[in-house]
Amino acid sequence: MSEDNQKQTGAVHLTTDDFKTTLNNEEGLPVFVDFFAEWCGPCKMAAPIVDKLAGEYEDKMIIAKLDVDGHNQIAAEYGVMSIPTAIIFKDGEEVDRTIGFPGEDGFRKMIDGNL
Amino acid sequence: MAHAKIIIIGSGPAGYTAGIYAARANLKPVLFAGDKPGGQLMNTTLVENWPGTEAGVMGPELMMEMRNQAAKFGAEIIDKKVTKVDFSGELKKVLVDDELYEAETIIVATGAASIMLGVPGEKEFFGKGVATCAVCDAPFYRDKIAMVIGGGDAAIEDAMALTKFASKIYLVHRRDELRASKFMVDRVMNAEKVEILWDSELKKVLGNKLVEKVEIYNNKTDKTQEIETSGVFLAVGHKPATEIFKDYLELDKKGFIQTKLTYPGATTTSVDGVFAAGDVVDYRYKQAITSAGMGCQAALDAERWLDQK
Numbered sequence: 001m002s003e004d005n006q007k008q009t010g011a012v013h014l015t016t017d018d019f020k021t022t023l024n025n026e027e028g029l030p031v032f033v034d035f036f037a038e039w040c041g042p043c044k045m046a047a048p049i050v051d052k053l054a055g056e057y058e059d060k061m062i063i064a065k066l067d068v069d070g071h072n073q074i075a076a077e078y079g080v081m082s083i084p085t086a087i088i089f090k091d092g093e094e095v096d097r098t099i100g101f102p103g104e105d106g107f108r109k110m111i112d113g114n115l
Numbered sequence: 116m117a118h119a120k121i122i123i124i125g126s127g128p129a130g131y132t133a134g135i136y137a138a139r140a141n142l143k144p145v146l147f148a149g150d151k152p153g154g155q156l157m158n159t160t161l162v163e164n165w166p167g168t169e170a171g172v173m174g175p176e177l178m179m180e181m182r183n184q185a186a187k188f189g190a191e192i193i194d195k196k197v198t199k200v201d202f203s204g205e206l207k208k209v210l211v212d213d214e215l216y217e218a219e220t221i222i223v224a225t226g227a228a229s230i231m232l233g234v235p236g237e238k239e240f241f242g243k244g245v246a247t248c249a250v251c252d253a254p255f256y257r258d259k260i261a262m263v264i265g266g267g268d269a270a271i272e273d274a275m276a277l278t279k280f281a282s283k284i285y286l287v288h289r290r291d292e293l294r295a296s297k298f299m300v301d302r303v304m305n306a307e308k309v310e311i312l313w314d315s316e317l318k319k320v321l322g323n324k325l326v327e328k329v330e331i332y333n334n335k336t337d338k339t340q341e342i343e344t345s346g347v348f349l350a351v352g353h354k355p356a357t358e359i360f361k362d363y364l365e366l367d368k369k370g371f372i373q374t375k376l377t378y379p380g381a382t383t384t385s386v387d388g389v390f391a392a393g394d395v396v397d398y399r400y401k402q403a404i405t406s407a408g409m410g411c412q413a414a415l416d417a418e419r420w421l422d423q424k
Binding site for chain 1: 150179195242324345
């Protein structure tokens with residue numbers, strides 16, 4: 001398959017403005033948020049995995065990222081004090097949280113457990 | 116079941132360098148990068164003592180480059196954590212949960228993990244004020260009080276990283292002098308925002324949703340006091356990641372893998388055909404460059420072992 005035919009994948013980048021509306025999306029999909037920053041090494045390892053999972057789970061869960069640098073108040077609101085932190089929300093409520101990058105399998109288990 | 120000539124367990128400088136050498140020797144290594152690919156250097160910023168980089172190199176970038184370099188020469192890198200090994204037979208077994216891999220020779224380069232203190236609240240507040248990567252998390256402590264536990268170079272590096280953001284930093288050390296290098300000690304002694312609490316030990320982490328305060332015990336005065344802080348960074352040292360090998364490989368009292376410094380190779384362990392490199396062996400130097408060097412030695416030792424088999 002050529003590059004052109006491949007489906008556009010990658011996680012949605014959230015901002016302070018659309019964070020809440022995404023959490024309470026009309027489709028009622030659960031939302032996975034990867035809280036990250038550019039300066040953080042483990043976040044860099046996690047980034048391509050999160051993008052890959054976004055493509056795979058697109059109909060089942062919204063896979064998103066939030067750059068804490070610039071959206072600090074959202075991070076503070078959800079008590080994120082360490083990155084990477086991944087949180088899964090259902091109907092706007094936190095249902096699961098992983099601190100640190102647990103590897104692709106770790107993220108998969110976390111997502112599969114919350115579908 | 117998958118079969119390989121050589122399996123490398125670990126993805127720090129030792130593991131990736133072993134991967135580069137083994138791949139270039141056409142041994143088609145399978146490298147398990149674990150759940151923290153890149154190892155301890157992923158939690159650093161500028162590395163200024165890596166030879167050949169006058170301006171320094173960012174730790175995470177250095178590790179990504181090493182990984183790509185190993186992959187370029189044909190190392191198969193798997194981001195999974197080995198959960199069990201069996202080195203009793205001629206073919207060495209490596210298990211990732213239920214998946215079984217077999218190899219003729221193994222290089223163990225699993226490195227070392229941050230030591231947790233096991234005090235009440237530490238686990239509960241991990242990621243909510245308790246942390247092990249100051250470089251990652253320092254910006255969350257802008258205008259807040261933070262605390263670093265430890266007295267070595269890593270503890271001072273953490274304290275210095277926090278000075279850019281936090282309003283005050285306590286450095287809590289259980290002795291009355293720091294064991295860090297003189298250069299680092301001078302730096303922290305001159306840092307205005309840093310207050311050193313000597314002869315002091317962390318006893319408890321307290322808070323509601325996030326860390327709010329800690330209990331600090333002074334082992335000279337035998338008194339315990341509460342101190343307000345938003346962050347507790349643990350930098351008391353690292354312990355070798357050898358739990359899964361303890362039934363097979365000879366370890367020293369502290370859990371480091373014992374290797375033979377003489378023939379048939381510096382990285383030879385107590386099991387024929389199993390080699391070890393990096394912080395999992397090295398309790399003395401613990402540098403990126405010494406680990407990389409040892410990874411190279413391990414790959415060459417393994418290659419020669421395969422040739423002579």
